[in-house]
Amino acid sequence: MGRHSLPDDAETGSTGAVRDSARRRTVALATALVLAVAGGAAVAVQRGALSFGRSCASSAVRLDLVASPDVAPVIEAVADRAREERITSDGSCMDVRVTARDSSEVAASFTSRSRPDFAVWIPDASLWVDRAKDASGSATVVTAGHVADSPVALGALPTAAASLGWPHKTYTWAELALAATQDDKLRLGSADPAHSAAGLLALSCIGKSAAARGGEGATLGAALAKVLSQRVADSDGHVVDTLAPANSPTNSGTSRTSATVILSEQAAFSYNAAHGGGSSASALRLFYPKDGAPHLDYPYAMVREAGMSTDESRAAMRFLTLLGDPGSQRALAGRGFRAPGRAVADPIVSAAGGSAPQPYASATADPPSNQELQDALGMWTITVQSARLTTVVDASGSMAAAVPGSGGRSRMDVTKASLLQALAQFTAEDEIGLWDFATRLDGSRDYRRLVPTARLGDPAAGGGTQRSRLTSAFAALQPVPHGATGLFDTTLAAYQEATSTYASGKFNAVVLLTDGANEDPGSISRADLVARLHQLADPAKPVALIAIAVGPQADQDEVREIARAGGGAGYQVNDPADIQAVILRAIVTLVQAQHRA
Template identity: 70%
Template sequence: MGRHSLPDEHATEGTRGGPAAAGRRRTVVVATLLVLVVAGGAAVAASSGLLSFGDACRDSAVRLDLVASPDLAPAVRSVAERARADKVTSDGSCIDVRVTAREPYKVAAALGAGREPDFAVWIPDSALWVDRAKEGGESVPVATAGHVAASPVALALVAPAAKSLGWPSRTYTWAELAAAATRSDALRLGAADPARSAAALLALSSVGRSAAHEGADGGTGAATLAKALAQRTADTDAQVVETLARDGSGAGRGDPRRNQAVVLSEQAAYAYNTGRGAKRGLDLFYPKDGAPLLDYPYTIVRENRLSTDRSRAAMRFLTLLGEPESRRTLGRSGFRTPGEAADEAAVKKAGAASPQPYAGSTAETPSAKELQEALGMWTIIVQSARLTTVVDASGSMAAPVPGAGGRSRMDVTKASLLRALAQFTPEDEIGLWDFATRLDGSRDYRELVPTARLGDPVEGGRTQRDRLTAAFGALQPVPDGATGLYDTTLAAYKQATASYRPGRFNALVILTDGANEDPGSISRGELITRLRRLADPAKPVPMIAIAVGPDADGESVREIARATGGAGYQVTDPAEIQAVILKAIMTVGQGSRAN
């Protein structure tokens, strides 16, 4: 007799088959159908989120909206669903976590611009996005509370291509790996856009650092890799995986539009390999000078506006993500647990094999400056730049810089500009003005070197780069010269917009160490009004304005730059100019590329 039958132990054979028994059977059938209908309705309601909990939780559940990187979101969603099923509580109230996948670069841009978030918790794939979100002048506050997963960044290759580089027996530094992968056109190398992918940007920065440690020019090494990647770049990490050769073809064979090698996280390689079943997947090269980590920070967004219940629920869910069952869920998706040894079986599924140093120490995270320089360089390479640089030559530029060995502001500024110049390619166009007051007759400014392509020849067998290098080196403060900032800015911007070059990143760079001191110039309000009239969204020429030193008017340069769609910065040390220029190119250059 089955478990759910309803026997009547006292009935006779006759009564068991009579009308009363038939009535009871109909009652049982109807009751069973009602149970199935109710159960089915509940299942539909639960799957649609209408009935997430039983009666004990339904009215008291604390709703928590969480946005996660697309690679991590499915595993986090599984943990959230288990929390609902298990009625996990925070301070006696069940937690109801709703997970949405969203690209980290988009979230960082929105938070940096001060857009009001529709979520309380954000888990990007890297802390670099948290730093990016904080850079905006009106950014939404975010605070990192912990890390929920990790995944090293490596170079993934289809098997024949990996074999050609000696996998797994041969190991490489990042610099050596980049050189090997870019040595010829036979090995097609791709990556996601470093402006949108933490994995690609970390790899690019690691190549530069690796080359510098080996005594080579780190900028050249990273630029070489960037040039190769720029030809075969996908928008996102998910899309770059789709560019891989589907038949595992080696270099020189198969569809030439597809790549044999891509910059990828270990977790992405794991997902790709496990999704191929018995087919041979990717092999991973882990650089012997260390693989940078995607570190998946758990961040609380605008915590000061969260209710106590939601704030505590957010921390309770972070704790839950660190519990053994949650770690197993993350592990089944190919993620590592922060601070713990790699799971050998999972790593091998991702494409690792000895003696590749997959279990060794990871690389030191690139500094914010290194990341800014790498991304600024990437922006320049992807879209050649056309920049006019306007340098303050007023008498105050002769003031000594504290801690600079007696060098003046102008001396340190020139050195920083020369370092920045070295980052540009022969295809980039750069010119130079200087300004003070009445520097050229009644004008406060003069053009020293017209804006032209750095590789173009000039008189004397030199190039535009040589000419600019000499002009930067010859800059000198004008004794008793004041700061004619406003008239100069307007004149330079007029010329920059009139000479706009399509297909390039056009910008005006202005460096000043003071406030406007020309009593006969236009007012700041008039300058801003006229700049707004000149600015054309169809032909963007953002201004990068840098206030140098303690006497500079940082607020003015920020307001002036914003009128053109650009950005203003203030630095205390002129030596920071190079890094700020590259950072600004990265920031405003991405906006320009979107047009």
């Protein structure tokens, strides 16, 4: 299979030069393959070498394909056409079997040990391909092309649209979200960004747009996410089910009704088709933010399995070319999808509820980076499920070492800056405390409780809030001259306190930062610590131990073993500036794992 794989344009990293070289070779090979498949079949037809009238049953190449539920009906129709018309790949007919599966569920199924039972995957967005790669630990899927396109916008019922000034008034993402959240009659809803590409892409755009306003932009982004979290559907397929006029009673169940929703243009197209068409009195009207709409891009991803034959690989590429032919493009347009890389079809826009001067044909928003999406998802996770964290920071003498390339700043300086960035991501409902540790820091103890764990919005003794008290305490952290790393006793004490003060309904965790291995000869042993952590861990009251090894001197294996024993995960960062991103990523990963358990 490897010799037929295609490049993944989204792949980046420290080995970029090697990947670029490999990508150029692979592009050339893939291009030659597509031309050979398409051109070879055409020549064979002209020469009469292929008999399209004979039965294909004995020679058909079977291809199992999984597609996002919104696009799956079109993909299946094209697969049916391929069978009916006996369209071939290298002289063999294609038997493409299409299964509709939610993209987030498919992405979650990829692990380092998984063996997918399908050869091709068409999720609704490339972010799921990236997530699958992260989960599997290797490039198990590669993007060979894109089959459709649909921008993410805000759909409004007619009364709500009129109050927002549709179609003449235009908004940025932040302005649109703010307008929809300030008026209760507009009731903004969305699919859960943890499971919806449209929801996550919009959330990322809202956050970036809010930050561009300056000042309290980050706070505004979190506030908008908080309001949005009060009215979410579990999937894209259910978000339109929350739509109801302003005077309608609350829906049954946990979701309240919405008058405005974040959704794709194609989803609005389908909704309007079921409600009398885009010009009907009950049809959705679409607002396209003027700072750019992100797009669902429906990548065609080849899933690489050891047993995939050359015939299957070539059939997969042949089916991709079939999805791009005029008949398939008409079928996609008939379901409200735009053609990738082509001019906008006005009939699709009008049927979906778009109208000038809404900027439906303007340049798209720059696709958010993986880190921007991770930050948005981290903010969402923290907003939806408040956290209770005890932050435990290494204050040993080695934290005074300079960080290369930081202008002379020490590990502690960079660590403090990263922790302050992380603190800004948490809401007033989150509870956070602070310890530091080094050998014999407080009498015979290796640790100090600098700020008790409490709600960030609570008033603090002497004025201010818990947030302002923590901000000052983070800024005041200093390495202890000649202090060694008292890791084991500190970890046990912090975990004991966190489990004994467990807060129901929150994500409970100890966040441990250390730049070295345990250096206290009088402490408990590593084996004893691991055993005690296993004993303290309670699945009914989970407290995750997030342990971060900072710098090259930290013992990565030790940190990861300790973290696993505490029901969490261990991480390695060479640059302390990465701590903030790692904390958010760890919270997202562990919260999702707890929900699946």
